[in-house]
Amino acid sequence: MTTLKQLRLRHFLDEWQSIEHQATQENWSYAQFLLALAQGEASRREQNRISRALSEAQLPYGKSxxxxxxxxxxxxxxxxxxxxxxxxxxxxxxxxxxxxxxxxxxxxxxxxxxxxxxxxxxxxxxxxxxxxxxxxxxxxxxxxxxxxxxxxxxxxxxxxxxxxxxxxxxxxxxxxxxxxxxxxxxxxxxxxxxxxxxxxxxxxxxxxxxxxxxxxxxxxxxxxxxxxxxxxxxxxxxxxxxxxxxxxx
Known part of the structure; x- marks a missing residue:
């Protein structure tokens, strides 16, 4: 867990147990398990990037x-x-x-x-x-x-x-x-x-x-x-x- 914190893999840290349970239930390979964690981490980082960028941009709210x-x-x-x-x-x-x-x-x-x-x-x-x-x-x-x-x-x-x-x-x-x-x-x-x-x-x-x-x-x-x-x-x-x-x- 310390290593995950050092690498700032927040999604890995928060979700590995639930994804491990799903992997066990569905008989995933190790590669599938790792891919699911990596995709979740990438998705969370992208969401955080967009959130920071929107805050920085100061665009008028609600105009889409x-x-x-x-x-x-x-x-x-x-x-x-x-x-x-x-x-x-x-x-x-x-x-x-x-x-x-x-x-x-x-x-x-x-x-x-x-x-x-x-x-x-x-x-x-x-x-x-x-x-x-x-x-x-x-x-x-x-x-x-x-x-x-x-x-x-x-x-x-x-x-x-x-x-x-x-x-x-x-x-x-x-x-x-x-x-x-x-x-x-x-x-x-x-x-x-x-x-x-x-x-x-x-x-x-x-x-x-x-x-x-x-x-x-x-x-x-x-x-x-x-x-x-x-x-x-x-x-x-x-x-x-x-x-x-x-x-x-």
Missing amino acids: WTNFEFDHIPSLNPAALMEFSQTTHWLESGSNILIFGPSGTGKTHVSSALGTSMIELGKRVKFLTATALVQQLQLAKLQLELQSLLSKLDRYDLLIIDDLGYVQKSDVETSVLFELIAHRYERKSLLITANQPFSQWDKIFPNSMMTVAAIDRLIHHATIFEMQAESFRKQEAAKHTAKSQKTDR
């Missing part, structure tokens, strides 16, 4: 493919999106995904579900709102540690930046956002959600040259998804109002 209403977004191609969710090739080539659409159409939901899929496939993911990310980058720049922070973010195969359009533009914010985009260009992937099309990104990047340069780097190796539909939240509010009015009658 199984509870996303694709029928609500006719402009979205589910097959194309699912293709990205089933492979890591796009991450390994440093490609990006850009998701555009009005507020409340499920952009955050889709980005979170895709992030979860990448974690399940063995990649490291980090989810940040654009506002929170900019605040971190600004602070790092003031402390002369921006390059250090950019290098730390390199540990993530996918960096999800949610609601880019809500960033309050200023020269400082423009600078740090552009430096992040330029730093990850053709090296590490970004998934960006925004409610503003490229034609309105001058509201995010007040310097037109920087706006063009940022967009150019993002779209060079990118797939763009459009999510044009009525807000889910608006629909839910309307249903709730209608239900309340019906109850009051």
Whole structure:
């Protein structure tokens, strides 16, 4: 038992007796017995890895493919999106995904579900709102540690930046956002959600040259998804109002 603890074979330690009983009942060979223990150990370690990675990623809770209403977004191609969710090739080539659409159409939901899929496939993911990310980058720049922070973010195969359009533009914010985009260009992937099309990104990047340069780097190796539909939240509010009015009658 001490040896199993030293080797950190937790599943072996916890389950060997029950698996031994099953092996005896079913007349397994020694090889079958050892294989069952090894498979259980591998499964437990993978579950623990996914749990740690999800905690690290800080993805919004409860947003998965199984509870996303694709029928609500006719402009979205589910097959194309699912293709990205089933492979890591796009991450390994440093490609990006850009998701555009009005507020409340499920952009955050889709980005979170895709992030979860990448974690399940063995990649490291980090989810940040654009506002929170900019605040971190600004602070790092003031402390002369921006390059250090950019290098730390390199540990993530996918960096999800949610609601880019809500960033309050200023020269400082423009600078740090552009430096992040330029730093990850053709090296590490970004998934960006925004409610503003490229034609309105001058509201995010007040310097037109920087706006063009940022967009150019993002779209060079990118797939763009459009999510044009009525807000889910608006629909839910309307249903709730209608239900309340019906109850009051």
